[in-house]
Amino acid sequence: MSLYLCVDCGGSKTSAVICDTYGNIIGRALGGPSNFAYLSLDAFVVAITETVTAALEKSSPLSDDPITLPPTSGTPFAAAWFGVSGVDSSAAVAAITPALSKLLGIPEGPRLIIANDTHLLAAPVRMYPDVSHAVAVIGGTGSIAVTFRENAGKLEELGRVGGWGWILGDEGGGFHVGREAIRQILMEHDKASIGTPLAHSKLKDKIMDLFGIADVMEILTIIHLPDPPVNATPDSNLLSHLSMPREKRLSSLSPLVFSAAFEEGDALALRVLRTCAGHLAEQISVLLGEISEEKPRAVKAQDSVVSFGGSLVGIAEYRNLVLEHLAKRGHVFRHVEFVNDAAATGAVGLVAGFVTSGITSTNVHEC
Known part of the structure; x- marks a missing residue:
């Protein structure tokens, strides 16, 4: 065979x-x-x-x-x-x-x-005869954007941004969403310390229930708890999130954020996702624009297909938030695909x- x-x-x-x-x-x-x-x-x-x-x-x-x-x-x-x-x-x-x-x-x-x-996401450029450039965007556990040009039947990589991993970046990915959710919950709590009214949030309730805590500030202890030893035997008496590496403790929160935002209309969760989508759009924008002496390998959105892949951008509402942020920056793509x-x-x-x-x-x- x-x-x-x-x-x-x-x-x-x-x-x-x-x-x-x-x-x-x-x-x-x-x-x-x-x-x-x-x-x-x-x-x-x-x-x-x-x-x-x-x-x-x-x-x-x-x-x-x-x-x-x-x-x-x-x-x-x-x-x-x-x-x-x-x-x-x-x-x-x-x-x-x-x-x-x-x-x-x-x-x-x-x-x-x-x-x-x-590179796997650039394939849709071959589906459209009116474009020769593709912008591949991954938004899942992490994030990255790469531009391509089809040249003599082959895909030529032009530019890339992101893909640095959770410690340095991954804007708009699962870790970023979880981290931003915790940051905004803590910021709301800090504002309340000077008398600012604290609005109720279903997202905050979900996260505190998951962590099994009653005080918002206990989140800090959970998030900063060291990673478990690599070869540690799982402890059935330990809450599952405490047995996770620190990165997973945050990235595993993203499903809660999405359900609170798009199923329950939680204002805090929606704000978190708009913030993360904006950061991802800002990253993508680095690769876009008119070709110039400063940006000789830039790509015009209107002459390109943007091809999304990954669990987070697979959710249409979130993908649309990213596209809205890009449009505000003047980048409207000729074609949009989700692989x-x-x-x-x-x-x-x-x-x-x-x-x-x-x-x-x-x-x-x-x-």
């Missing part, structure tokens, strides 16, 4: 999709986190191995013999494309390429494509690039 593999490696999950030579999806699976910036090489390879193996098991009915990794008798893969969160330099690509080459049995070279996960399944889009695009033409995400068929 000649199989085509695409793996979307993110901060919350790994998604692997396998296509046949006709662009039919014959296997797919989800696995745990595989952001390379947060994992050792060994842990990264384990996450990839488990997820791709599960996808191969789904496709095994089409094969006479089960496929194992690394392959024992020649690789079944004609090509593979990895979009890896946390791979932001040639050194990072070089660090993981030998391991992935060995795992899949694909020699290092053009059949093994390794790039940042935003719900970057791995599937990438797998089909991989087949199109190697063996066929005219295959798009709209005519993907799953077996």
